[in-house]
Amino acid sequence: xxxxxxxxxxxxxxxxxxxxxxxxxxxxxxxxxxxxxxxxxxxxxxxxxxxxxxxxxxxxxxxxxxxxxxxxxxxxxxxxxxxxxxxxxxxxxxxxxxxxxxxxxxxxxxxxxxxxxxxxxxxxxxxxxxxxxxxxxxxxxxxxxxxxxxxxxxxxxxxxxxxxxxxxxxxxxxxxxxxxxxxxxxxxxxxxxxxxxxxxxxxxxxxxxxxxxxxxxxxxxxxxxxxxxxxxxxxxxxxxxxxxxxxxxxxxxxxxxxxxxxxxxxxxxxxxxxxxxxxxxxxxxxxxxxxxxxxxxxxxxxxxxxxxxxxxxxxxxxxxxxxxxxxxxxxxxxxxxxxxxxxxxxxxxxxxxxxxxxxxxxxxxxxxxxxxxxxxxxxxxxxxxxxxxxxxxxxxxxxxxxxxxxxxxxxxxxxxxxxxxxxxxxxxxxxxxxxxxxxxxxxxxxxxxxxxxxxxxxxxxxxxxxxxxxxxxxxxxxxxxxxxxxxxxxxxxxxxxxxxxxxxxxxxxxxx
Amino acid sequence: xxxxxxxxxxxxxxxxxxxxxxxxxxxxxxxxxxxxxxxxxxxxxxxxxxxxxxxxxxxxxxxxxxxxxxxxxxxxxxxxxxxxxxxxxxxxxxxxxxxxxxxxxxxxxxxxxxxxxxxxxxxxxxxxxxxxxxxxxxxxxxxxxxxxxxxxxxxxxxxxxxxxxxxxxxxxxxxxxxxxxxxxxxxxxxxxxxxxxxxxxxxxxxxxxxxxxxxxxxxxxxxxxxxxxxxxxxxxxxxxxxxx
Ligand SMILES: [Zn+2]
Ligand SMILES: [Zn+2]
Ligand SMILES: [Zn+2]
Ligand SMILES: [Zn+2]
Numbered sequence: 001x002x003x004x005x006x007x008x009x010x011x012x013x014x015x016x017x018x019x020x021x022x023x024x025x026x027x028x029x030x031x032x033x034x035x036x037x038x039x040x041x042x043x044x045x046x047x048x049x050x051x052x053x054x055x056x057x058x059x060x061x062x063x064x065x066x067x068x069x070x071x072x073x074x075x076x077x078x079x080x081x082x083x084x085x086x087x088x089x090x091x092x093x094x095x096x097x098x099x100x101x102x103x104x105x106x107x108x109x110x111x112x113x114x115x116x117x118x119x120x121x122x123x124x125x126x127x128x129x130x131x132x133x134x135x136x137x138x139x140x141x142x143x144x145x146x147x148x149x150x151x152x153x154x155x156x157x158x159x160x161x162x163x164x165x166x167x168x169x170x171x172x173x174x175x176x177x178x179x180x181x182x183x184x185x186x187x188x189x190x191x192x193x194x195x196x197x198x199x200x201x202x203x204x205x206x207x208x209x210x211x212x213x214x215x216x217x218x219x220x221x222x223x224x225x226x227x228x229x230x231x232x233x234x235x236x237x238x239x240x241x242x243x244x245x246x247x248x249x250x251x252x253x254x255x256x257x258x259x260x261x262x263x264x265x266x267x268x269x270x271x272x273x274x275x276x277x278x279x280x281x282x283x284x285x286x287x288x289x290x291x292x293x294x295x296x297x298x299x300x301x302x303x304x305x306x307x308x309x310x311x312x313x314x315x316x317x318x319x320x321x322x323x324x325x326x327x328x329x330x331x332x333x334x335x336x337x338x339x340x341x342x343x344x345x346x347x348x349x350x351x352x353x354x355x356x357x358x359x360x361x362x363x364x365x366x367x368x369x370x371x372x373x374x375x376x377x378x379x380x381x382x383x384x385x386x387x388x389x390x391x392x393x394x395x396x397x398x399x400x401x402x403x404x405x406x407x408x409x410x411x412x413x414x415x416x417x418x419x420x421x422x423x424x425x426x427x428x429x430x431x432x433x434x435x436x437x438x439x440x441x442x443x444x445x446x447x448x449x450x451x452x453x454x455x456x457x458x459x460x461x462x463x464x465x466x467x468x469x470x471x472x473x474x475x476x477x478x479x480x481x482x483x484x485x486x487x488x489x490x491x492x493x494x495x496x497x498x499x500x501x502x503x504x505x506x507x508x509x510x511x512x
Numbered sequence: 513x514x515x516x517x518x519x520x521x522x523x524x525x526x527x528x529x530x531x532x533x534x535x536x537x538x539x540x541x542x543x544x545x546x547x548x549x550x551x552x553x554x555x556x557x558x559x560x561x562x563x564x565x566x567x568x569x570x571x572x573x574x575x576x577x578x579x580x581x582x583x584x585x586x587x588x589x590x591x592x593x594x595x596x597x598x599x600x601x602x603x604x605x606x607x608x609x610x611x612x613x614x615x616x617x618x619x620x621x622x623x624x625x626x627x628x629x630x631x632x633x634x635x636x637x638x639x640x641x642x643x644x645x646x647x648x649x650x651x652x653x654x655x656x657x658x659x660x661x662x663x664x665x666x667x668x669x670x671x672x673x674x675x676x677x678x679x680x681x682x683x684x685x686x687x688x689x690x691x692x693x694x695x696x697x698x699x700x701x702x703x704x705x706x707x708x709x710x711x712x713x714x715x716x717x718x719x720x721x722x723x724x725x726x727x728x729x730x731x732x733x734x735x736x737x738x739x740x741x742x743x744x745x746x747x748x749x750x751x752x753x754x755x756x
Contacts, residue, residue, distance in 0.1 A: 120653075122644045122647070138608075139610070139648065141648070
């Protein structure tokens with residue numbers, strides 16, 4: 001489909017429309033051409049036209065607001081969309097924009113030439129480039145238009161209380177919560193540096209309530225599906241009257257327009273200029289630092305004036321530097337919610353383990369550790385460095401305890417196995433680093449096999465330690481790093497935890 | 513180090529032997545490569561279905577016993593079995609629309625063509641206009657474009673390749689799901705989903721190879737072959753990427 005720029009009589013700026021909708025009496029100022037070759041257009045304001053059906057208006061608003069979708073993703077054809085395009089309630093933007101080196105994708109931000117492909121495109125009849133990086137969400141090519149809502153917003157403000165939660169805050173939590181409310185009011189940024197189990201999620205409640213009362217939209221971006229699945233019911237419980245949706249790969253409610261969206265960072269790509277409050281849970285989590293386009297996606301999903309909260313247990317050196325330079329306001333919650341210190345990992349030398357494991361044997365110490373946990377029915381994680389090791393170790397343990405399971409990020413059975421682990425039917429779960437964050441299982445203990453491996457960075461090890469003893473009944477569980485040689489990351493992780501445990505806040509000292 | 517065309521993982525399988533025999537870099541990593549299953553061993557001599565013996569499979573026997581279909585499609589050649597990995601791959605390529613993925617199998621298709629149907633004119637299975645607009649490309653046309661030999665710089669002989677894919681056919685009706693129909697309905701020759709676009713004299717006496725992505729029941733390929741035969745084609749076989 002080729003596009004044109006048309007100036008309607010009595011209008012001040014041009015409109016982008018598909019060729020088939022060329023209106024009578026309009027002056028064509030550019031095109032017809034594929035949309036990425038047309039010149040840029042200034043940001044339009046909607047015109048006051050009201051000759052469309054209210055039902056269609058509402059559905060289109062639901063589907064399109066705060067997102068940029070491909071024509072192919074919409075259930076309507078150009079004729080249905082025509083009145084909305086003419087009224088500039090919907091606007092068309094090129095999916096790809098040319099750069100010196102190639103293209104940049106509007107949806108995912110990909111600008112690397114090797115992540116583009118070319119096809120003989122039947123839609124535009126040219127050799128058409130397309131973004132391979134986000135092709136799974138529908139192909140964005142040089143001839144694709146992204147369709148965005150440009151009409152009025154959906155939610156109205158109401159001063160009524162929305163939060164139904166009667167928990168109490170520690171002094172540290174209270175300060176953090178107040179600081180987040182302030183960020184919501186002033187549309188500014190905060191780094192919330194909290195220890196695992198410090199009740200980070202609760203700390204968000206007052207700020208979220210404030211934002212919802214103002215009729216704003218909130219995005220809570222989490223690193224992985226399992227975290228989204230855990231947060232969703234918790235938030236639905238405390239905000240029972242708010243429309244909340246969880247978006248993750250494979251989730252069904254793709255088109256739902258909720259006021260509070262909990263999404264994996266990957267799913268935020270669909271959104272554009274949509275959220276007034278963006279909360280990034282655990283900024284340093286794996287896909288976040290690895291993929292710059294996800295950072296872009298979250299950036300794009302936020303409105304240009306919006307509040308942003310970064311929640312983390314282990315800020316990256318970059319963020320720490322930003323804080324030191326006073327560029328990023330930071331609030332710390334060093335104590336765990338129930339007031340107990342984080343368990344300090346033990347380090348146990350377990351000798352060379354790779355060869356024995358391939359031959360079907362676990363190091364004695366590791367086996368003994370697993371046996372004790374299973375016999376005393378203490379739920380336990382065994383973290384391993386790779387999927388291959390995971391399969392081997394799981395097989396070895398299953399020989400004695402058939403109910404043991406192994407789980408990794410590409411495992412289809414993952415949610416099911418984690419669920420059964422939570423319920424207690426799986427006594428011990430062997431896992432790669434995927435479960436290290438955001439999953440809370442009361443009374444759990446953890447061991448790391450091959451802690452010297454490079455995948456176990458300082459932050460990963462601190463997070464693993466944070467899994468352990470996360471309930472007030474069982475605050476100090478065992479966490480052990482089985483290794484074949486101490487690494488800097490291991491000692492740094494222990495130092496990090498000791499430091500977090502030691503540091504009492506002046507307020508806490510006086511208030512409690 | 514290069515990146516796997518399919519999973520974007522690193523390609524480390526750059527052994528000296530491979531470099532020696534296939535001077536082009538591999539496009540897929542070892543794991544992806546290993547997940548696809550090339551058809552080897554005993555197969556049906558007509559449709560290439562992997563099986564335990566070398567005699568025609570039951571389906572093919574039924575096609576050949578039916579006088580109106582006997583010999584219409586001399587033979588089908590397929591590269592891969594339609595296993596889970598291939599299903600997933602075809603979904604990414606065809607339905608999610610990552611058109612360049614097909615390059616991973618280009619040289620294998622070319623080799624298969626040269627070995628089995630060299631000289632035959634490649635004919636892609638067409639899509640209906642609606643489907644083509646919706647998908648943006650015809651997957652069979654991509655595969656057909658791969659089988660013609662690349663132009664050689666120093667050989668005059670190949671400058672005008674006789675093997676350019678020929679868009680000889682068009683759909684007369686919008687595609688329906690084959691699986692919704694019964695076997696009898698499929699085999700009945702009453703429905704004719706394709707129409708030939710060229711004059712009879714341009715088809716008469718020539719050999720053709722119909723190209724498609726999957727051989728499932730063989731109905732689509734035979735219906736296409738039937739149109740070519742009606743117009744005097746000498747020999748018709750087919751190549752598909754996968755044998756379902
Ligand atoms: Zn993209
Ligand atoms: Zn195009
Ligand atoms: Zn691969
Ligand atoms: Zn057969």
